[in-house]
Structure formats: C-alpha cells, structure tokens
Amino acid sequence: MTDERPGAGAGVDGVLAALADPTRRQLLDLLADRGEATATALAEQLPVTRQAVVKHLAVLDAAGLVTGGRVGREVRYAVRPAALDSTARWMAGLAADWDRRLATIKSLAEAAERDARRSGE
Amino acid sequence: MTDERPGAGAGVDGVLAALADPTRRQLLDLLADRGEATATALAEQLPVTRQAVVKHLAVLDAAGLVTGGRVGREVRYAVRPAALDSTARWMAGLAADWDRRLATIKSLAEAAERDARRSGE
DNA sequence: ATGACGTGCAACCCTGGAGTTGCACTCAAA
C-alpha cells in the first residue's frame, strides 16, 4: 500500500469513509502533533489495542491520509495533508454546485409561476 | 429535527458520517437535481425500498444536509448546501493546520540535527 | 363515504467493521 495513484480524485469516498470514524480522526490528530509515531506508541494514547490502531492506520493509509515507513524494526507513520486537502476542495466544489443547481431550479419555478399567473388566472 | 443550531461547527462528524454512505450521496445528488422530492419518488430512482430512503433522509436531516417540509399528505425534501459548505471549510482549515504543524515539526527536527552535528560529531 | 395513495412505526434479518486475544516472526542489543 501507500501507492501513489496519480490521477486520483477517486479517493474521495475512501477519505470520507476513513474520516467517518472518530477514533481515526483522533489518530490523525495525534499524528499531526507528533509528526511521526509507531502504532504501539499511538495505542498507548488511546483506549484501544495496538491491533485496532494498526487496522485504522491501514484504512488511513489506503485513503492516502497517512504514510507508513519502516525504520529498523519499527514502522513510523506520518500524516499527509494532500488527500485531505483535495477532498476539501472536492467538497467545496460540490457545495457550490448544489447552490448553482438550486438557484437554477428556483428561477425556473418562478418563471413557470409567472406564466401560469398570466395565462390561467 | 431540522433544527437550526446557530453556533454549530459541531455538526461536522454528523456530516462526515452522513456522507460516508454512497446511497446517501446519491440521494443528495438526486435532490440537488430536482430541488424537491418525496421519499417515495426518490425510492423509485434507487435500488432500495422507500423505507430505506426514509431512514437515509432522516440521517441527512439530522446532519443538516437536507430539510423536510410537509405539503398536504406528502413530505417534500430539499437539499441545503450550508452544512456541506461549512464542513468543507472546516476540512480545508484542518488540512492547513496539519501543514502548519508538520512544517513546525520538520524545522524543529532540522534544528536539532544541526545542534547534534555541531556538538557531538 | 370509500377507496387509493402517501406516510409513519415496529419488528425483524444480515452483513460489515471495530475491537479483542493469541501466537509466530524479525530485528536489535546484551
């Protein structure tokens, strides 16, 4: 894992799914603080087992929110803001799109009502 | 539900949890297209029951992504971009924050290394 | 008034994922 998919804005649902879990968000926060940490170290700061942390890190890694690098006999994980950032942009774009569509629909509805008022009543 | 909590940046995890489900995203897309629709109408466009749609709409409503209004014997739902937009901002802020923290940590590490190199070796 | 349509409620499966435990493996230091 930790593969660098180049054209990937496709990771959005992965990021969303990853961010949906509170423990995972907490994990990311811890990582952002320390810069680097091993699964065991992180587990000590959380009310869960190391294994649980490992699984979460795997999910985060698959979502591109985190990278794991081996140093000797331990594995250091670090946060990577890129995926989060791109998802944020995607989301902002979506919000803008909704606004656009809703505005269009609203204006159409108003026009239709004007027409109806003019001819029918 | 559909309560307008004013100071709410607290809805973020609600929005994330809501957005984590693909069906729910699809539902939001359909709603953004039509502007308004009933649960039954939406269910016809999806491979799931009306009941499933109702549950999803309840979740989306609780997350503030959707509003339900009663018109006669039917309930019209509409998308509301506000919550999505605020979450997007929150996310962008978080990404920026991570960047900041990582930069700080990196510079600290480099400084420490310089020191070590100067005195020790 | 009565049938048809739309909604609401409740009980019920069933899968996925969060979490655990136990053990085997690897690497570094004594």
Add this chain to the structure above:
DNA sequence: TTTGAGTGCAACTCCAGGGTTGCACGTCAT
C-alpha cells in the same frame, strides 16, 4: 545466541446500521 521489544497474521466476538416486510394512520379525490 539468547532475550526482549516491535511488528504481522489469523481467528473470533460483538454490535451498529443498512435493508426489508407488514401493517396502521392520515389525506385527498370521486
């Protein structure tokens, strides 16, 4: 070469939630 710390793998439990079915309740039109 042992000893211990850190990791990896696998099987297992448990429950939240996505989905369904069935029925009761309101609401509009005829």
